[in-house]
Every structure is written in structure tokens, then in C-alpha cells.
Amino acid sequence: MPARLLGKVYLVGAGPGDPELITLKGKRCLEAADVILFDELANHQLLAFAAADAQLIYVGKKPGKRCADQREIEALLIQHARRGKFVVRLKGGDPFVFGRGGEEALALSRAAIPFEVVPGISSALAVPACAGIPVTHRSCASSFAVVTGHKVGDGEVKWGELARAADTLVILMGMQNLALIMGRLRDSGCEPERPVALVQSGSLSCQDCVFGTVGTITKIAAGWKRTGPVVIIVGEVVKMGQELQRIEETLVEAGLFLSKVTENSKEVRI
Numbered sequence: 001m002p003a004r005l006l007g008k009v010y011l012v013g014a015g016p017g018d019p020e021l022i023t024l025k026g027k028r029c030l031e032a033a034d035v036i037l038f039d040e041l042a043n044h045q046l047l048a049f050a051a052a053d054a055q056l057i058y059v060g061k062k063p064g065k066r067c068a069d070q071r072e073i074e075a076l077l078i079q080h081a082r083r084g085k086f087v088v089r090l091k092g093g094d095p096f097v098f099g100r101g102g103e104e105a106l107a108l109s110r111a112a113i114p115f116e117v118v119p120g121i122s123s124a125l126a127v128p129a130c131a132g133i134p135v136t137h138r139s140c141a142s143s144f145a146v147v148t149g150h151k152v153g154d155g156e157v158k159w160g161e162l163a164r165a166a167d168t169l170v171i172l173m174g175m176q177n178l179a180l181i182m183g184r185l186r187d188s189g190c191e192p193e194r195p196v197a198l199v200q201s202g203s204l205s206c207q208d209c210v211f212g213t214v215g216t217i218t219k220i221a222a223g224w225k226r227t228g229p230v231v232i233i234v235g236e237v238v239k240m241g242q243e244l245q246r247i248e249e250t251l252v253e254a255g256l257f258l259s260k261v262t263e264n265s266k267e268v269r270i
């Protein structure tokens, strides 16, 4: 029987937003792909790396729009790989950090499809960093935890234990439940003065950040214009971000801080 050509699926992390924060390997996969299935959060500028004849399939989730469900996405990956295609599944951040990459890897291996994970820079680390907030710092934070803010009511996340166990909390997908999360933290003994930062569209030139505390951030967020994804950071390290931002603003006002390399290496703020 003639050997059947089997394709391969690459689960590629696109990084946090700035297209320059994809890995070299991720870029190489995009250049070589026959088919690319991409998410909403992966920066669509990255598709410029695709070959002219690559098939680009949007499988993201947009409010109010019909989107492919997880089983459909898995079926598409399997279908294209069985046709011998080089398939890239492009996901925001890292595919295995709240990205359902694990489910896709399982589906592929159950279908005996070869696959490889190409890690990406997760927003969990990159977004605080881009806002000048180190998730660990010698004097005040020797541990951090990354947690979903999506599941608050079902008891799956032990907020009290987390707040006691880790010095810094990095919360993804938490904005819809911000008030509830802050309430859970207070109920579990977290002092209301503990600093909190909300960083929106981290790593992009439209990045925006507000600061508060466990006791005040919900009110502050209510008056904040939101257009992009947000990472919530809770802990003493947030003060460093505030301090760095203050210094930067002072330098800019004094005309001393000339430029900053951001998204696509454009020089801004001359």
C-alpha cells in the first residue's frame, strides 16, 4: 500500500500583542504554513508573514459574531493535517496558558496527528513587564501566581489560599468579575490597601494602565475607557510600576526622555 502523506500541526504562540514579540520559530512556521487558523488575540499583522497562497482561517471569538467552537477548530486541524498540509494554529500569548492549547494537543494526539508546540511570550508575564511591573522583586515578591478571573462563583479558584500563597497575583480574563474578585480577596483577609494595576492592550502602542488598591480599583475601573484585553496585577510590585511611570512622566515633561521603541520598532514620543 502506498504511504499516505500526513501533515503536521504547529500550535504557535503569537506573543502578547506587539508583532515583534513572536519567536523566530513562530515566524518561520507562519512562513512555511499551507493553512493558518488564527485567533482574535493573535495580532493579525503577523499574517503578513504567510505565503501568498496560504489559506487563512479566522476562528476567533468576537462578541455578537458566530465563531467556530472548540470541536470545530479541532476537526479543522485534523482535517487539514490528514490532507498532508503544514498547519499552524496561531494563538495569542502562549498556547498552553489559558489558550485551550492542551485540548487541541490531546485531540491531535488522539487522532494520531503529529504536532509540535511553539511556545509564545504569555501576556501573564509580558503585560506586567511592559507596564514596568516586575512580577518578582527581591524586597517584596518572591513568588507569583497566574490565575483565571473567569471562574469566580464556582469555587474552582481558591482566592484566599492564592492570596496567602503568592506575593503577586496576575489575573487574566478578570475584568467582568473585577468587583467579585476584589471582594473575594478582601473576604479572605487581603488588606484593602494592597496595590492593584489594570493594564490594557499591553505591549501595543495603545497600552493603557490604571492604578489603585484592592479597596478602590473597582470604582476606578468604572470610569476607565476599555477597548482591549486587560491583565490585573495585585501585589506590592505594582508600586514599582507606578514609581517607574511617575519617573518617566517627569523625564518626558523635562524633555529628557527622548524616545521609546515600541510596537514594530517605531520611534515614538520624540
Ligand SMILES: C[S@@+](CC[C@H](N)C(=O)[O-])C[C@H]1O[C@@H](n2cnc3c(N)ncnc32)[C@H](O)[C@@H]1O
Pocket: 016, 017, 041, 091, 092, 093, 094, 095, 096, 097, 098, 099, 121, 122, 123, 124, 127, 171, 172, 173, 174, 199, 200, 201, 202, 203, 204, 229, 230, 231, 232
Ligand atoms: C484566553 S486568555 C489567553 C491568554 C494567552 N494564551 C496568553 O498566554 O497570554 C485571554 C486573556 O489574556 C489577557 N491578555 C492577552 N493579551 C493581552 C494584552 N495584550 N494586554 C492585556 N491583557 C492581555 C487578558 O486577560 C485576556 O482576557
